[in-house]
Amino acid sequence: METLAHQIAEVDPNPEILELARRIAEAQIDLLRVRHARHQLLSQLLSDPYYDSRANVLKKMRFIGHVLLIGTLPNISFEGVDKLMRPTPAGPQKLATILSQESKRLLSLDRYKRRARCRGGTLLSELLTMPVPLRASK
Numbered sequence: 001m002e003t004l005a006h007q008i009a010e011v012d013p014n015p016e017i018l019e020l021a022r023r024i025a026e027a028q029i030d031l032l033r034v035r036h037a038r039h040q041l042l043s044q045l046l047s048d049p050y051y052d053s054r055a056n057v058l059k060k061m062r063f064i065g066h067v068l069l070i071g072t073l074p075n076i077s078f079e080g081v082d083k084l085m086r087p088t089p090a091g092p093q094k095l096a097t098i099l100s101q102e103s104k105r106l107l108s109l110d111r112y113k114r115r116a117r118c119r120g121g122t123l124l125s126e127l128l129t130m131p132v133p134l135r136a137s138k
Contacts, residue, residue, distance in 0.1 A: 001025045008127070020127050027120030034113040041105065045098045052088040053097050060085065 001022065006013070009021035045051055052060075063076075063085075089097050099106065 001029060004028060017127065017130065020123060020130075024120055024123045024127065027116050027123060030116035031113060031120065034109055034116060038106065038109045038113075041102065041109075042098065045102065046094065050088060051094065051098065053101055056088075 002025075004025040005018060005021040008024050009017050013021065088094070
């Protein structure tokens with residue numbers, strides 16, 4: 001973080017500018033962390049071959065539970081069983097399911113990212129509006 005702060009503050013900054021540059025660097029690192037967390041979440045879910053919507057998982061569990069507990073198939077057509085036990089979604093349908101199911105987590109990451117971006121932008125504006133003698137002092 002210190003290296004990034006010195007790059008932001010430029011050569012030989014005064015302590016006030018360096019402190020502001022550190023806070024800007026913190027905001028930048030927060031942005032990178034959030035982007036990484038979002039990428040990890042989506043990558044992990046997209047690469048999971050068994051990912052399915054919560055509703056479908058519950059239906060499958062009820063069906064299997066009924067068969068195991070009662071020992072017979074429930075009153076459901078073969079088409080219904082086929083539809084229920086189909087493989088999990090793939091491609092664009094899988095992405096849409098993930099985005100829909102994980103929207104709360106993704107929204108919280110987006111909120112955090114917006115706050116970090118706003119904080120960094122505000123601090124950068126503050127740095128850029130500092131008087132030139134302060135920014136150029138050695």
